Amino acid sequence: MVLLNCDPDDMEGTLGLIEELTTNAREMQQQVLKEILTTNLKTEYLNGFLGEFDDAGGKWRDHVVAFKKHVPIVEYDQVSPYIERLANGDRSTIISSQPITELLTSSGTSGGQPKMMPSTADELDRKTFMYNVLVAVMNKYVKGLDEGKGMYLLFIKPEISTPSGLMARPVLTSYYKSKNFRNRKSNKYNACTSPDEAILCLDSKQSMYCQLLCGLIQRDQVLRAGAVFASAFLRAIKFLEDNWSELCLNVRTGELSDWITDQSCRESVRKILNGPNSRLADAISSECSKGWEGIVRRLWPRTKYVDVIVTGSMAQYIPTLKFYTGGLPLLSTMYASSECYFGINLTPLSAPEDVCYTLLPNMAYFEFLPVDMTHHHGEEDDKDSNQSCNGYGGGVIQKPVELVDVEIGGYYELIVTTFTGLYRYRVGDILLVTGFHNSAPQFRFIHRRNVVLSIDTEKTNEDDLLHAVTQAKILILEPLGIRLTDYTSFADSSSIPGHYVLFFELDAVDTNAKVMEQCCEVVEAELDAVYRRCRNRDKSIGALEIRVVEKGSFDVLMDFCVSNGSSVNQYKTPRYIKSEEVVCVLEEKVVGRFFSNNVPNWEQQPRNMHPT
Template sequence: MLPCFDPSDTESGLRLLEELTSDAARIQREVLKEILTRNASTDYLRGFMCGHVDEELFKERVPVVDYDDIKPYIEGIANGERSDIISAQPISELLTSSGTSGGHPKMMPSTEEELDRKTFFYNLLVPIMNKYVKGLDEGKAMYLLFIKPEISTPCGLPARPVLTSYYKSHHFRKRPHNSYNVYTSPDETILCEDSRQSMYCQLLCGLIQREEVLRVGAIFASAFLRAIKFLEHNWRELCSNIRTGQLSDWIVDSDCRDAVSLILQKPDPVLASTIERECGNSSWEGIIRKLWPRTKYVEVIVTGSMAQYIPILEIYSGGLPLVSTMYASSECYFGINFKPLSDPSDVSYTLIPNMGYFEFLLVEKGDEVMNHKDLCNGTRDRVPPDDDDNNPPTTKAVVDLVDVKVGNYYELVVTTFNGLYRYRVGDILMVTGFHNATPQFHFVQRQNVVLSIDTDKTSEDDLLKAVMDAKRLLEPLGYILTEYTSYADTSSVPGHYVLYWEITSKDRPDRTGPADLRLAMEECCHKVEESLDYVYRRCRKKDRSIGALEIRVVREGTFDALMDYCLSQGSSVNQYKTPRNIKSEAALRVLESRVVDNFYSRKLPHWEPYNMSSSSS
C-alpha cells in the first residue's frame, strides 16, 4: 500500500504523486478493503459487521462517531485491555491530540506501521519543494523542533503528542540525509525535554551555521514566533557564547552540551559582531533575512487559527515566502500543499488517497453567515456556521473523497489502519478544486473552536463554563456580569486571550471599593484560566506559549452598540445573538472605544502532567 521511491529523485516523486491523485477512487476502495480485512475480527467492527468486509455494509452499519463514542475503547487499551478490541495490529502508543474531552487530552491509537506511513508522507514533500525551490541540497534547514511531555498510562503504553512520537522514533533519528532533512539542530537538542535549553541550543547552532541555512521554520507559526521572541531576549548571551567559544553554564543537559560543543568548536568574534550589529538595531523588521541571508522561505503552518500570525511573520521575514507544506493531525496525516509558494490565504491541501479512508459530512450553509457582508464575528461567505447541535449531520449526508463538490463545505471523517472507524475529526474544509481526480481543500476552521493561540482549542462551551465559574467571584461584591465576548490577541508574542466584560452594580456601594473590585477582577482572570482545559493550562504554565489572560471591562451599553453594528452589517434582528468570539476589526473597534479598565491574571494556572493511573482510579 506504500510505494517505495527515492525522495531525492524529484521526477520519480512527482510521477508517484500524479499516479496517486489520478487513481484516487480505486486507491480509496483498496484502502478501505485492506482496513476492513485486517480488522474484521476486532470487537468494534465485529459488533457492527459480524465479520463481513463489504464496503456497502460498512457504510450502512458502522456509524459516524466522535471522540466520546470511542473513548471507552481508548481508555480500555490505556488500562491494559488487548489491542484487538479496535485494531488487529498491536497498539504501540497513544497519540495525545490538541483537543480535549472532559478537560483531559484526547488520545488516538497508533501502531509501529503508522510511523512508516508518516515517513512516506514526509518523503512526498521533498520532490514538491525541490520542484519549486532550486538548490535546497546546497545547505541546511534551521527548523526549530521540540518534544513535549509524555503521559503515563496504567498499562505502560506511552501517550504523547504525534510530533514527539515521530522525533523519538528511529524513523526520525535514522533518517537518510537528503536535501530536505539536514538540520542545523543536532538531534540531541531537539530531544531535550527542557524547552528553554532546547530553544537556546537550537538557536545557537542555527546562528553559528548561518551561512549554510537555506530555509527556516517550525511546525506552527506560533512556535516560530516564540523562537524569534526568545532570540530578542537572549541574543547578547548567544553572541557571548559565539565570541568566547564557550557554552553558557546553565545549559546542564549533557547530551545538549556534547552535541553543541561539536559545532561551537572555537571562538568566532567576527560572527558574534555581525549578529550583534543586526540584533542591536531598533527595528527587527526583516531580521530573518539579515541573520540568515541565504534563506529562501519560512516553513510554518499558517492556515486555520495560525493565519492570525501572518502579519507579524511578514514583518520579521522581510518578504520571504511563508510555506505551509502539509495538513495532518493526531488521527491521520491527510494532505499536501502542491503549490507551496502560493499566498497563505490561497493554500489548498490535496488529500493523499492511500493515507486513510476519507469521507465527508456536508455542512449546510446558513443564509446569514454565508452572505458577503463582514459580520461582527469576522465571518464571510467562505466560512460556514457550526452544525446545529439539535440537528447534527447524519450518515445520509456522508460522501466519498472523489464525490465532493467544488465550493461546498464538509466536515472530515476518517477511517484509519489503526482503529478509528468513521471518526469525525472536527475540521471544516472547503473544496477549492481537483488535482487530477483528487479534491483539494482549503482548511476553514476547527469545529466549534472560538479561541486558539498555540495548540489550545477553546470551544464556546469551554469559554462559557470558565466565565460562569469566574463571574461568581463578583457577586459577593455587588456586581453582575451582564454580557461578554472574546478574541485572541496575537499582536505580541506570546499571544493571549482577551475577554470583554460588561458588568453592572447592584447599587450597594457600601459592600466594596475600587481596590476590592480590582482584586476580584484579577481573581476572575485567574479563575477563567483555572477553568479552561488541560491543553490551555499546559501552554500557559509549562510551554509559556500563551500569555496571561486579560479582561477588559467596557462601559454599560457597549453590547447594545455591538448589536447595532452587527445589524447594520446585515445580521438578522430575529436571529442575532452576541458573538462569543470577535474577529472583525471594525467590531473590535466598537468594543475598544468603550473599554474603561483592564485586568490580568497575576498567577499561573495549575498544571501537572496528566496521569491516567490517578485519574482512572
Template structure:
C-alpha cells in the first residue's frame, strides 16, 4: 500500500491523507523500506552488505549505521569522477544539494533524485490545510515571505550543485503554486530568483510595502532571515519610501528580472502610501513595527526551534508580542521529515509529527531508562552497533534519540545529527521536539557542552540585560585553548532597543552574565572550573552592532544560503569567521568568581 504518491492534496483531502498516513505508520514505513531495497538493492553500496538480498531483516542486521564520512567517497565518485548513480541509487541522481552546514561549520553535498521534489512538494502542500484549521481567511490576502536563491554551481561531472531551497524555488512545483489562492506572495518570482541577495531583498521589501494592506502573514524560512530583512528595512526605508512616492525604482536595482517585475508594481506615484510608511518608520522606537506596517498580519512563519530560538525575543519585540510565531515543518537538505499539527503552539512546545512516507526512519537512543538525556553516547567517529537502532513504532514517550534515515536517493541508515525528544504520538506516528544538533559542543577538558545546554545558559543569563532595555541580538562561542587553562568565549551582540530605565554598568552587568552562564552549565563543567581548575573563567566579548550580519555575509559568500543560514553556535579556531569576530570586539568581560560546585 503506497500512501502519499499524489503530489497535491487540498483542504479536507489533505487532512484525510495525514490521518491515513499516521494511522498506518508502521505499515507505510515497512512498505517504503521494501520499495527502497527493491530499487537500490543492486547498488554497489548495498550489495557490499546485502549481497543481493532485498529482505528488510537482512537490511537491519547487515547494513551499518553511517555518517557523511562513509557516504562521501561515493559522492566524490559520482560528482567528480562522473561514475554512475547506481553506486548508491537505483534512480539517476539529478543534483547535489549543498547543506547549510553552518551549525557545524562545513557544508555537505547530499544526493537528490527527481522524485525528491515531489516528496518535498507533497509536504509543502499540507501546510495551508493545517493552518486553515486554526486561522480563517488566509486566502483573502497575500503572504509576505522573504525567500532567496543561491547562485548554482556544478560538479566536475556536470551535476548541478545548489541548496535544497534553491532547487525547489527553481522547480515547476514552486512556479505552479500561483494557481493556489493560499500561495499568493507579495514578492514577484523574478525577485525571489535573483542571485544578488541585496537587490532581491530590496525588491521583496518594496513589494511587501506596496501591498502592506493586503498582507495576512509574514515570514522567512529561518527567523534569522526575517530579522535580516528588518535590519535591511531600518537602513533603507527612506529610499524605499522615495520609490513609492515617485513611482520610480532606485537605479541601483540593475538585475533585469528584479527591475522589470518590481516596476510592474510601481504603476504610478503613491505619495499617500509613502507618507504612511515614512511616519511609521521614523518613530523613535520600532517596537511592534511589523504590526504597524502590516496591520492585517495574523502570524509570523519561520523556524524558531533549536538554534533559532535565540531570535524569539527580537521577533516578539518587533511584533509587540501580538503575532504568533509559527513553525510549520521539520526538514533538512538530506530529507523532509514532518509537519507541526499544532502550529499555534508556544515555540518552546512545538512538536513535529514525522510523516512515514518521507523516508525510512530509525532512531539511536540517547540516555537512560528513565528517558533522561545523559550524554551524547555515540560520537560521530564511533561505530554504532546495528541493534542499538529502534524503528518509528518503537520509540518511547519522553525519551531522547538521534535521527537516522534511509532514503531513495542513496542515504542508508544515515545519522542526521539531530537530537529529538518524543513528546507523544498522533495516531501511530511519533511526535518529536527538536533539541539540538549533537555535533556542536564546547570542550576544554572533561567538559562537554552541547548546543542545548549552551542555549539554556545564555537564555538565563541574558535576562540580566532586560532592566536596561538591552537585547541580546545574537551570540556564538568557541573554546579558547591558547591560554592555560583554556576557557569558553562567548561573542555577544547587544542592542539597546528603547530608552533605558536604568544606566547600563557594562562591567558589573556583563560579569554577572558570565557567572550566570557558568552557573547553568552542567556538573562536569562546574567541577572542572571550581575544583579541578582545568577550565578558566568564562569570557564574554561584546562585539559592535552589525557584526553578526557581517558574519552572515562572510559565511554566505563561502557557499551558504540566506534561506538556510544558521549562526554557528560554536566557531572553530584559526578561521576567517573567528578573525572577523575578534576584529569587531568592543570590550571583554570575565566571570568574577568560580561557579558553585557541590562535590
C-alpha cells in the first residue's frame, strides 16, 4: 500500500520522506496507479472500459496502457450518474471496490447544485498525512511553533443525508467531524485556541463569536492566526469590528453572553474564560479603540504569520489582509479540493504572488492537459478574444502528460485518478509550472476553468450568470417593455463581505428602483445553491448589486478594449471583468445603484438551469 505514515514530531524524518517522494516521483506515480487499478478493475466503471484486458490476464503494465487508451478523460456530468446511484442506495461496486463512506460536496456546481465526490474511510488518513507533512515544513521555516497556539477560525457547513444514508457534506466539514481531527491534539504543534465544540457549532454566528472570544482570552499564547480562506479570515475581523465591545464585556465579567445558547459552546468557553479579567478587557478595548489598521498584530502581538489561502480568486483580498494584519507574512500552505488533497507549499514564507505547490506523488495519480493560453479560435466560437478586458485566454489541447513530464512555463489543466473512485477526472484547475523540486514539478494556481465570479467558496461560471440574468430579463424587465442592451459583472471585494456587481445598460429613460431591486433578487435566486448558502446561512457574501449605466456605455467599453489590444472583428463584451481600469470605465457611466433587499432561500431549486 502507498505510504501514508509520518510522525509530525519527527521533522528530520518527515523532511526526508518529502525528499524521497519527490525524488522518486515517477516510480511513486506508477505505484499509485498500479494500486488503484489492481484494486478497482472489477468495478462496474473500470470493467466497462477494461474488462477484456482483465479477462486476458495481462500484466498490470498492460492495464496501464489500456487505461490510458480506453478510459476517457471525463467531467462531472459523465460520472454523476454513477455517483447518484450511490447516493440513492446502490451498494454494488460501481466505482470503488472499497465501501464509499460519504459524499463530499464541492464548491463547483452541476445544474445549480454542489457536485458530490465519493470518499472512503482511508481517505481521511491521506488528509491527515498531508497535515502532518505540513507541520514539519512549517517547523523548518518558523521556529518555536510548539511554544504557543494557533488561532485558527474553522467552521462547518450544512450536511444532508442522501436516500442511501450516506452523508453529503463539504470536505472540511467531513474532516473536522472525524476522529482524525479530534486526535490531532496529541501533537504539540496543533494546539488551537478554539475548542472543538465551537468549531463544530452549526450556528455560524455563535461559532464565530466563541472562537474569537477564546482567541482574545488566550491572546498571549497565539503564535499564528488564520482560516482556510482569506475571505473567512476577513469576515472574522469584520465580526470583531462589530462586536468587540460585547466581547470585552464577556472578558471583563467572566460571563458569556446570554444569546450563546449552544450548550456545548457555553461549557467549553466557560472553561477558557475562567473568571473575570478586567486587565485583559482594558488591553483589548484599548487596541480596538485605536482603529483597525494592523489590528491582528496589535491584538495578538506574538503572531508570526497568518495562514490563509490567498491564491486564485482569494488573491483579491491581499491588500485588505495586509491592512488588517499589519504586514504579517501571508502563508498559503496547501493545495486541496473535494476530489482529493494534492500538494503543499514547500517554501511557505514566499510572497503571495510567488506561491507554488508541489504535488505529492502518493496522493493520487496525476495527469495534465496542456493549455495554450495564447491560442485563439475563429470568430464564430472565440470565447476569449476579449482577453485584454477579462484576463482570460486559452483553449485546451487534449493530449495529457504525466506528472514528471510537464514543462517549466507550461500551462496545464489538472486531471486526477483517485483512490476513491474518480478516474481521469478533470478538476478544472489551470496551473502554471514554475519549476521542480527534485523530479516533482511545482505549480502556481492560475484560475478555475470557466469560473467568472467568486467571493467566498462559491464558483459562478458564465453559463450560470447568463441564466440568472436571462431570468431577470424574462420575469421583470420584458413584461415592462424594458430591454437589457448589454451587461457585464465583477466581484467587488472592497467591502466585507464582498458582493457581486452587475453593470446593466437599459433602453429605458427612467429607472424604477423597485424594478431594479426585483432584478437583483431574481438574479440571486437563480444562482447556484452554494452562492445562496453563502448569502443566506453563512453571511459570507453581501447583497448583489446592479449598477445601471447610461446608454452607449458599452460602446465606450469596446473602444477602451480595442485601444488596449482587442480585435475589432473578434471583440465580444466581456461578461466578467478582472481589470480595475475596465471597472473604472463603466463606473464613470453609472446613473443608478440598486441592491437586493431579500436574502435568497439557499435550499430552493432554481427554476431552470438551461435557458433557451
